[in-house]
Amino acid sequence: MAVFNLTHFDASAFFLMGIPDLEAAHVWISIPFSIFYIMGLLGNFTLLYVIGKEQTLHKPMYLLLSMLALTEIGTSTSVVPKTMCIFWFNLKGITVGGCLTQMFFIHVASVTHSAVLVTMAFDRCVAICNPLRYATVITNARIAKLGLVGLIRAVPFILPMPLLRQQFCANHIIPHTCCDHMPVVKISCGDITVNKMYGLVIAFVIIMLDLTLFALSYGLFIRAVLRVSSKKAHQKYFSTCTDHISVMKMSYPSFLFSTVTYRFGQGIDPHLHIILTNLYYLLLPMFNLIIYGAKTFEVREKLRKYTCRI
Incomplete structure (x- = not known):
């Protein structure tokens, strides 16, 4: 059984390289990175603002979009500010506690993001398979509870990652822009077998569990759609899932x-x-x-409404 212990951590800082x-191109690389980050923040905060302001958007589907936006803001914000400090100001130092905290929040946000995608698949499945009961099964309160369950699920899975025993000796240099799990583990001078296997097992357990739930939801969805004889209806039903599937294919x-x-790609250049x-x-x-915003009619109309006011 893994031992949890922080006594082996040196009190001095780590250094993210x-x-x-x-290194000579850090400033140039920071330009697209910062643009992508700002666009992501503006887009997601705009989506949150519009959904929060408009009573007509206070529905389960839009609550799910809000939850997805929050997880994506959390993931990128856990990584990018420190990366920009490295690129712009050469501020490479980070405390051990700060490094482990960053690691925790990066992976909690990622796992919660996956849980939100599963909940969205469940939402689509109920909407198509049992539309008459959709309003009673899928409520704002139930969606909020499922989102909370997704967050609660992430914490106990991810918490052992920064707490598994690691012994850091002279090498405190992390060849990365953030304290991702494996870059931190690889600078340990002790046995990291348990750390590597734990990260790998957790990743595949979560992915396999979530993909199984996806497969089940979409299996029921496709079965319900194929029972309808109209090809036009098929196209309409399947179009409701293209956004969700697009995000899954990227994630x-x-x-x-x-x-x-990180574990097996020895031939891949680190940069x-x-x-x-x-x-x-x-x-x-x-x-x-x-x-989601541009392809969802109600959100698109509300975005246009607020944009025209500016």
């Missing part, structure tokens, strides 16, 4: 790539892996408004 071999392959390559990891945290929040 940014992107190895591309899970990127997450799996990051998880697997390429770090850039792709950062883009995962940056692009998903930016596309949230594009995928």
Whole structure:
């Protein structure tokens, strides 16, 4: 059984080096990174503002969009501000406590994001399979409870990551822009087998559980749709899920790539892996408004209403 102990941590700071071999280009790399981050924040906060202000949008589907926006803001904000401090001001130091806190919030936000996507699949399944009971089954209160369950699920899974025993000796240099789990684990001078396996098992347990729930929800969804003879109705029903599937296609392959390559991708250049990891945290929040806001009629109309006032 894993031992939890913080006594082996040195009191001095860690040092995040940014992107190895591309230190001279940090300022240039920061330009698209900061643009993506600002666009993601503006888009998601705009979505939250519009949904909060408009009583007509106080519905389960839009509550789910708000929860998705919050998880994406949380994920990107856990990573980007410190990354920009490294790129712009060469502030590479971070306390041990700050590093472990960042690690915790990055992964809690990511796991909660997955739980929200599962809840959205459940919402679509009920809407198509049992539309007459949708209003009684899918309520704002129930969606809020499911979101809270997703958050509560993430905490006990992720909390052991920063607390598993690690022994840091002279090397406190982390070749990354943030305190992701594996970059921190790899600078340990002790046995990291338990840490590596725990991170890998948790990642695949959560992904397999969530993908199984996705498959079940969409299996029931497709069965219900195929019972309808009209091809036009098929197109209408399937179009209601394109947004959700688009976000899934961006989220899970990127997450799996990051998880697997840290452990087995020895031939991948470190700077390429770090850039792709950062883009995962940056692009998903930016596309949230594009995928959902721009393609959902009610949100699009409300966004146009508030934009025209400016």
